[in-house]
């Protein structure tokens with residue numbers, strides 16, 4: 001994790017961008033000390049993340065949500081620094097309250113999330129530019145909204161936000177920037193627009209990521225439009241920083257070897273079903289790579305609670321530990337106690353000192369507390 005954070009700090013320093021941790025991807029209070037000082041703050045998707053960022057991480061808090069309930073807007077205006085709206089019409093309805101809040105907290109800034117309608121490939125459920133997307137305002141819908149606007153429609157707005165990438169490299173960002181400039185360049189060039197938030201999905205800490213290209217792109221946008229650039233990666237902060245350790249509970253056979261683990265695809269690693277993807281298990285291979293094939297499944301009643309088919313050099317035994325790699329992002333933040341199963345314990349291992357501290361052990365109260 002420290003390695004990823006050091007890379008991100010260097011990119012921030014060299015490019016002049018502000019880099020925030022996307023709490024939606026990874027939120028572990030035990031490592032907030034590590035984040036503080038290396039990153040410029042957090043990005044939040046709602047009130048609770050914004051409060052967590054404000055009270056426990058520090059630095060800037062930038063928030064975007066597809067829509068805000070009245071009470072959430074009031075709460076956010078007390079804790080966030082930047083607040084981006086999904087449509088101009090949402091902003092127009094909230095403007096008076098936002099301007100009143102800004103009079104009390106002059107550092108508050110407001111932005112509009114745009115949709116450059118440029119998909120860079122990948123998985124449909126992670127594509128905010130897919131047809132009929134509800135995320136970000138397209139140029140057409142902006143024009144429709146502005147047609148009914150009175151006075152200066154940009155009064156109070158100082159930034160644009162876009163988030164269109166997912167596990168992408170700098171070349172996907174370059175393509176996206178061209179689409180942003182083509183559709184929204186005139187707005188970026190307006191005097192009152194002082195910042196552009198390029199969202200997350202930048203896989204900056206991956207070894208083959210072209211960081212100098214990213215730095216050039218950011219510097220160029222800053223220079224051309226005289227704006228501050230903000231990035232809010234989640235995954236890039238946490239990749240290769242955490243594992244999920246499970247235990248083999250049973251080994252039934254039904255046409256093939258099965259293994260039931262004390263974890264769950266649906267409750268503990270839902271992206272394996274949603275995305276879907278196949279996490280690597282230490283010491284395993286794809287079917288056929290090793291002689292002993294197993295279908296790894298979870299502890300819940302869901303028939304499809306299956307992580308995938310994995311081969312091993314030796315037969316599995318009850319009690320064996322299986323280690324799922326790269327499990328810190330979009331896992332801890334998404335777990336549920338479906339079926340009343342325990343949440344995975346959360347432990348922090350300090351690779352510099354070798355010390356291991358268990359931060360949280362799941363309890364009956366975690367399950368009961370959510371039920372009202």
Ligand SMILES: Cc1ncc(COP(=O)(O)O)c(C=O)c1O
Nearest residue numbers: 022025163199200201233234235
């Ligand atoms: C608005 C916004 N910002 C940042 C992120 C973080 O993206 P990633 O974890 O892919 O870097 C997301 C992810 O969905 C997002 O929706």
